[in-house]
Amino acid sequence: MPLTSNLTTNKHLLGWVEEMAALCQPDSVVFCDGSEAETKRLTEYAVSKGILIPLNQEKHPGSYLHRSNPNDVARVEHLTFICTPTKDEAGPTNNWMAPADAYLKLRGLFEGSMKGRTMYVVPYVMGPLGSEHSKIGIELTDSVYVTLNMGIMTRMGKPALDMLADSNEFNRGLHCTGDVNPERRYICHFPQDNTIWSFGSGYGGNALLGKKCLALRIGSYLGRDEGWLAEHMLILGVEDPDGNKTYVAAAFPSACGKTNFAMMIPPKRFAGWRVYTVGDDIAWLRVGEDGRLWAVNPEAGYFGVAPGTNMKSNPNAMKTIAKNTIFTNVAVTKNGEVWWEGLDGEVPEELTDWKGQPWKKGSTEKAAHPNSRFTAPAANNPILSAHVNDPRGVPISAVIFGGRRSNTIPLVMQSFNWAHGVYLGSTMASETTAAATGATGVVRRDPMAMLPFTGYNVADYFAHWLKMQKAVPYPPKIFMVNWFRKGTDGKFLWPGYGDNMRVLKWIIDRAHGKVGAQETLFGWVPKQGHIDLSGLEIAPEIVDAATHIDDNEWKIELESQKTFFDQFGERMPRTLELIRQQLLSRLS
Numbered sequence: 001m002p003l004t005s006n007l008t009t010n011k012h013l014l015g016w017v018e019e020m021a022a023l024c025q026p027d028s029v030v031f032c033d034g035s036e037a038e039t040k041r042l043t044e045y046a047v048s049k050g051i052l053i054p055l056n057q058e059k060h061p062g063s064y065l066h067r068s069n070p071n072d073v074a075r076v077e078h079l080t081f082i083c084t085p086t087k088d089e090a091g092p093t094n095n096w097m098a099p100a101d102a103y104l105k106l107r108g109l110f111e112g113s114m115k116g117r118t119m120y121v122v123p124y125v126m127g128p129l130g131s132e133h134s135k136i137g138i139e140l141t142d143s144v145y146v147t148l149n150m151g152i153m154t155r156m157g158k159p160a161l162d163m164l165a166d167s168n169e170f171n172r173g174l175h176c177t178g179d180v181n182p183e184r185r186y187i188c189h190f191p192q193d194n195t196i197w198s199f200g201s202g203y204g205g206n207a208l209l210g211k212k213c214l215a216l217r218i219g220s221y222l223g224r225d226e227g228w229l230a231e232h233m234l235i236l237g238v239e240d241p242d243g244n245k246t247y248v249a250a251a252f253p254s255a256c257g258k259t260n261f262a263m264m265i266p267p268k269r270f271a272g273w274r275v276y277t278v279g280d281d282i283a284w285l286r287v288g289e290d291g292r293l294w295a296v297n298p299e300a301g302y303f304g305v306a307p308g309t310n311m312k313s314n315p316n317a318m319k320t321i322a323k324n325t326i327f328t329n330v331a332v333t334k335n336g337e338v339w340w341e342g343l344d345g346e347v348p349e350e351l352t353d354w355k356g357q358p359w360k361k362g363s364t365e366k367a368a369h370p371n372s373r374f375t376a377p378a379a380n381n382p383i384l385s386a387h388v389n390d391p392r393g394v395p396i397s398a399v400i401f402g403g404r405r406s407n408t409i410p411l412v413m414q415s416f417n418w419a420h421g422v423y424l425g426s427t428m429a430s431e432t433t434a435a436a437t438g439a440t441g442v443v444r445r446d447p448m449a450m451l452p453f454t455g456y457n458v459a460d461y462f463a464h465w466l467k468m469q470k471a472v473p474y475p476p477k478i479f480m481v482n483w484f485r486k487g488t489d490g491k492f493l494w495p496g497y498g499d500n501m502r503v504l505k506w507i508i509d510r511a512h513g514k515v516g517a518q519e520t521l522f523g524w525v526p527k528q529g530h531i532d533l534s535g536l537e538i539a540p541e542i543v544d545a546a547t548h549i550d551d552n553e554w555k556i557e558l559e560s561q562k563t564f565f566d567q568f569g570e571r572m573p574r575t576l577e578l579i580r581q582q583l584l585s586r587l588s
């Protein structure tokens with residue numbers, strides 16, 4: 001008998017679900033409607049199976065803990081593939097598999113993989129409901145944890161099916177947790193088919209297919225073809241005391257403080273200033289009818305890094321995760337409260353660690369995994385922008401690129417023009433973090449913070465960025481920041497967090513042509529006195545060190561950029577290499 005559902009009559013959808021169910025052979029197929037009653041039912045089921053552990057419901061209403069398999073705690077870049085028809089289309093920075101080989105290999109893994117399990121059909125929308133720019137995805141998954149997370153992170157359920165109606169235009173995502181064996185773990189993208197197959201991991205970035213897989217990898221590919229940009233950027237709005245609002249989008253690599261920046265509280269000196277969050281991780285940027293670049297956050301929740309989140313680093317995040325939140329791989333107190341390294345207050349004497357083992361204060365092991373996470377609804381955010389559901393998004397006045405660099409890159413710098421801004425983004429580098437498996441603290445090039453998320457050849461992605469200049473009559477100004485520069489004592493020079501507002505103010509004033517700057521070889525930097533330091537205890541020499549440009553460091557930097565560019569061969573846009581050469585010759 002053909003598959004039916006009381007939620008949809010879409011033949012393309014039903015036919016595909018039937019085909020995938022025949023492959024995976026689940027015991028049952030459940031279409032998700034995204035209702036509260038469904039969330040309750042699935043949560044109760046997850047609790048009964050030990051997949052979710054109820055937290056202290058007085059302290060954490062509606063919130064649960066999930067412990068993943070200890071071998072499955074981060075994105076697996078070495079097991080993530082872009083399966084375009086040719087290897088060149090994926091480029092040298094992506095792992096590539098021929099589509100036919102990938103389908104064959106994964107078919108073998110998916111075959112019978114859901115026996116004894118339920119296949120959840122999770123319809124979702126990335127972007128505001130009803131917007132012509134939003135994208136619809138259907139994720140088939142055997143994981144109730146993934147289903148519940150998708151319910152927080154996306155506009156999930158019946159509204160997505162209603163929006164899809166009878167159309168065949170939706171992303172086809174197939175996910176199975178399998179036996180969580182890293183030897184049988186593959187995250188494969190087929191951008192030309194608008195398809196994602198993910199096997200063997202239950203971790204966020206590998207398994208919540210709307211996020212990195214659709215909104216960034218497939219999104220960037222669609223963006224190139226359709227003339228827009230899918231970027232690893234937060235979006236925030238700043239309102240000055242006169243009520244003027246300015247929106248900026250900022251790209252930082254994973255676990256470099258995007259969520260903190262997006263939810264920032266300005267320091268006391270900025271009385272009357274307000275910051276609003278539009279998004280904390282992903283921005284879809286399109287040219288508006290007015291010729292400006294407009295940004296939409298395709299997500300509906302935050303999948304943030306828990307360690308280091310506290311009332312100083314991010315009070316708004318602490319409020320956002322106060323209820324209806326799923327915590328993954330954090331530690332828990334005897335009283336059923338969550339705990340992680342860097343949380344406010346005393347370190348408890350005893351905890352249960354992220355693996356469920358007893359933990360004692362002073363232990364050399366971390367109690368929470370460094371990449372432990374919270375999944376929280378954006379609606380909980382006290383400073384959520386009123387425009388998050390606006391189909392047009394918000395107009396962007398400044399784009400900011402930032403990496404985690406102990407040296408070389410100054411606190412802030414403005415590009416001379418669009419092409420130079422693209423050059424700054426394309427040469428971004430950062431010290432690696434726990435968000436992906438592998439060594440942490442190693443400097444690697446991470447252009448536009450998109451290295452792990454570009455669904456096609458990065459050289460073509462640079463060309464697309466350069467081409468966008470012609471499409472945007474009133475482009476945003478482009479900046480580079482580095483909150484992470486260290487002094488000779490190994491300590492951070494800039495206090496960061498809320499004080500980043502001081503740098504942001506200069507950026508906004510520059511975007512509106514309201515403040516001057518000093519020209520250097522590498523870009524415009526603030527003159528002494530431009531960054532408002534009132535109320536901040538910081539010696540002027542320290543600020544000088546944070547903003548200093550060291551010719552020797554830059555020589556090394558420019559040479560290492562060449563190695564990065566060279567790997568793209570003939571495909572690399574000449575413009576960017578010419579800018580690099582020009583800087584080098586002026587430096588010499």
Ligand code: OXD
Nearest residue numbers: 205254255281303435
């Ligand atoms: C994320 C990441 O989870 O970038 O946002 O890894």
Ligand code: MN
Nearest residue numbers: 232253254281
């Ligand atoms: Mn991210």
